[in-house]
Structure formats: structure tokens, C-alpha cells
Amino acid sequence: xxxxxxxxxxxFEELYLVEKAAHDLYEKQLMxxxxxxxxxxxQGIHDDEERHMKIVTKIINLIKSET
Amino acid sequence: xxxNDISKPKxxxxxxxxxxxxxxxxxxxxxxxxxxxxxxxxxxxIKELRKEKIRIGDTVSxxxxxxxxxxDKLKNEISEYIELIDLSSNAMFTKDLNGxxxxxNSGAQQMYGYKRDEIVGKNISLLLxxxxxxxxxxxxxxxxxxxxxxxxxxxxxxxxxxxxxxxxSVKAVKDVAGNIIGAATITLDISQAxxxxxxxxxKIGELEKINKLMIGRELKMVxxxxxxxxxxxxxxxxxxxxxxxxxxxxxxxxxxxxxxxHDYMLMVMDSTLSRNKKNIIVGxxxxxxxxxxxxxxxxxDLS
Numbered sequence: 001x002x003x004x005x006x007x008x009x010x011x012f013e014e015l016y017l018v019e020k021a022a023h024d025l026y027e028k029q030l031m032x033x034x035x036x037x038x039x040x041x042x043q044g045i046h047d048d049e050e051r052h053m054k055i056v057t058k059i060i061n062l063i064k065s066e067t
Numbered sequence: 068x069x070x071n072d073i074s075k076p077k078x079x080x081x082x083x084x085x086x087x088x089x090x091x092x093x094x095x096x097x098x099x100x101x102x103x104x105x106x107x108x109x110x111x112x113i114k115e116l117r118k119e120k121i122r123i124g125d126t127v128s129x130x131x132x133x134x135x136x137x138x139d140k141l142k143n144e145i146s147e148y149i150e151l152i153d154l155s156s157n158a159m160f161t162k163d164l165n166g167x168x169x170x171x172n173s174g175a176q177q178m179y180g181y182k183r184d185e186i187v188g189k190n191i192s193l194l195l196x197x198x199x200x201x202x203x204x205x206x207x208x209x210x211x212x213x214x215x216x217x218x219x220x221x222x223x224x225x226x227x228x229x230x231x232x233x234x235x236s237v238k239a240v241k242d243v244a245g246n247i248i249g250a251a252t253i254t255l256d257i258s259q260a261x262x263x264x265x266x267x268x269x270k271i272g273e274l275e276k277i278n279k280l281m282i283g284r285e286l287k288m289v290x291x292x293x294x295x296x297x298x299x300x301x302x303x304x305x306x307x308x309x310x311x312x313x314x315x316x317x318x319x320x321x322x323x324x325x326x327x328x329h330d331y332m333l334m335v336m337d338s339t340l341s342r343n344k345k346n347i348i349v350g351x352x353x354x355x356x357x358x359x360x361x362x363x364x365x366x367x368d369l370s
Binding site: 004015018032048056059063 | 312315316319320322323326327329331332335336338339340341344347348351352354355358359362365366368369
């Protein structure tokens with residue numbers, strides 16, 4: 001794995017961490033006292049973030065498989 | 068009125084033509100026409116009186132006719148009083164100590180509906196409601212004790228059977244020797260006043276109800292205002308908390324968008340990945356980018 005690929009991989013790993021941070025934040029917020037509307041919005045974003053984490057993991061695996 | 072003031076007059080002046088004699092009444096000091104004096108006091112005409120030697124300053128003594136004159140005077144006074152009583156709009160009547168009605172004025176006729184010849188001789192209990200029949204004996208007992216009954220609020224029955232609210236004043240009637248022989252009653256119909264009083268009380272009751280409702284409503288409004296202030300405060304606090312909470316998410320989404328939009332990432336992929344993998348990854352990145360922008364917008368809306 002060359003340096004550029006490592007940097008690319010590192011960028012996606014960082015992205016994963018941000019997505020996970022966002023996911024954890026929304027998960028925590030869902031335990032708070034939210035209005036029905038707020039809950040609906042946050043739940044939707046939370047589910048998206050869960051999907052995003054899987055996508056980023058796939059991307060990371062794709063990059064890793066290239067090498 | 069002068070006819071009652073002419074006992075023991077004094078001749079004070081003769082007119083020049085002697086046509087009239089003026090006399091001074093000692094008690095009242097009024098100067099009276101001798102024509103009146105002559106007729107009422109001496110039962111003589113002025114001509115006859117002039118024949119007698121009456122001089123200025125003479126005191127003229129009433130003749131023997133004066134006794135009958137006094138009786139006439141009393142009779143006149145009594146008839147005037149009777150006329151006065153009869154003309155009165157107040158209901159007045161008398162009764163003996165057994166309750167038998169002995170006199171009845173036109174005011175009583177108007178108030179109760181009975182004509183004089185219909186009621187005189189009948190018992191006063193005719194005018195009392197069934198539940199107040201005892202009042203007759205109670206009133207008469209007090210009259211026998213020479214008590215004066217004033218402003219007694221009670222009820223009476225009219226000829227047509229309707230019951231009216233009245234105020235009574237009753238006083239003993241005495242004979243010449245001072246013995247109580249009956250009672251005189253004055254009745255005032257207060258039915259109309261009573262109706263107005265009841266109407267007034269009803270209106271006051273309604274106003275008090277409205278007042279209570281108004282006060283209740285006012286209190287409710289105060290309570291509502293307090294609740295609104297509390298809710299606003301709570302809302303502000305919640306909004307501030309929401310701002311902070313959702314702001315954190317917005318910042319994370321911004322960070323994600325920033326990472327995905329990096330030209331460097333695309334350039335590196337061009338040089339390191341196969342076209343096929345790059346296309347797959349770019350497709351994924353598009354999804355992530357669109358979602359993250361949508362998240363950012365939704366979170367800002369919540370804030």
C-alpha cells in the first residue's frame with residue numbers, strides 16, 4: 001500500500017469516526033426527552049448514520065482490497 | 068274657619084253708615100264681619116242687632132243660643148273630619164272590640180273592593196288570609212290594653228280573593244267617657260313596593276352571580292397568564308437546550324460534508340483505485356453527501 005493509498009484510507013477511517021460520532025450523538029439524543037417531531041427527525045438521521053457507517057466500512061474494505 | 072273663632076267678640080268699630088259692625092275676637096285678635104257674628108252667635112240679623120245699643124269697646128256676651136252653637140260647631144267639625152277621612156286615599160275603617168266593622172271609607176273600598184254597605188257589620192276576619200286569622204284577636208287584645216299598633220307588615224285578602232301586602236296602623240276608639248269601644252285602622256297597600264323590592268333583590272342576586280363569574284374568570288385569566296409565562300420560560304429553556312444539542316449534530320454533519328467534498332480524495336482515488344472501484348466509491352460518497360446535507364438542514368430546522 002503506497003503512501004497515497006494509506007492517506008486515502010486514513011481519510012475514510014477518519015470519516016468513519018465522524019459518522020460514528022454522529023451516530024452515537026443521535027443515539028444519545030434519542031434517550032432524551034424529545035418532542036414527537038424531534039424524535040422522528042433524529043431517529044431518521046440516526047438510522048442514516050448507521051447505514052453510512054456500513055457504507056464507509058465497505059469503502060475502506062474496497063480500498064484495502066485494492067492493495 | 069272664622070265661624071269657629073267667634074266666642075266672646077268685642078265691638079271695636081261701627082262703620083259710618085252703620086251698615087256693618089266689625090268685631091274683634093279676643094282670642095285670635097281677628098276682626099270679623101258682624102254679619103257673621105250676628106247670624107252665628109246671636110241668631111239675629113244685622114238689622115236686629117243694630118237696633119240694640121252696642122257701643123265701641125263693649126264686650127258682647129253670647130246669648131243662651133251659644134250652647135247650641137257650640138254643638139253645631141262640634142257637629143261641623145265632626146262632619147268635616149268624616150268628609151276628610153272619606154276623601155282620603157288611604158284605607159281607613161273602624162271596628163268594635165268583637166271585630167265587627169263599624170265604618171268604611173272610600174279608600175278602603177278602593178283597596179279591598181268591598182262597598183261600604185257590603186262590609187259594614189261584617190267581621191274583620193273576612194279580610195285576613197286563612198293562615199293569619201289569629202291576628203284579629205291579637206290586635207284587639209292589644210287595643211283593649213290601649214296599645215297603639217304602628218306599621219305592622221302583614222297580608223290581607225281583597226274581595227276578589229287576591230292577597231296583598233299591607234302596612235297597618237291601629238289605634239283605639241274611645242267613647243265620651245274614655246272607654247275603649249273599638250279600633251280605627253289605616254291600611255297602606257305595599258304590594259307594588261313589595262314586587263319592586265323582590266325584583267330588586269332578584270336583580271341584585273343576578274348581579275352578584277355575574278360578579279362571582281367575573282371574579283372567577285378574572286382569577287382564571289390570571290392563572291392562565293401565569294401558565295403562559297411559565298410555558299414561555301420553559302419553552303425558551305428547552306429551545307436553548309435544543310439549540311446546543313442539535314447544534315452539535317449540525318457541526319458533525321458539516322464536518323462529514325467537508326470531508327466528502329474534498330477534491331484531494333477524488334484525485335487520490337484516480338491514481339490508486341481501479342475505475343470500477345472508484346465509480347462504486349464515488350456513488351457511495353454521493354449518497355453520503357446528499358444525506359449529510361439533508362441531515363444538516365433538518366437539524367438546523369430543529370434548532
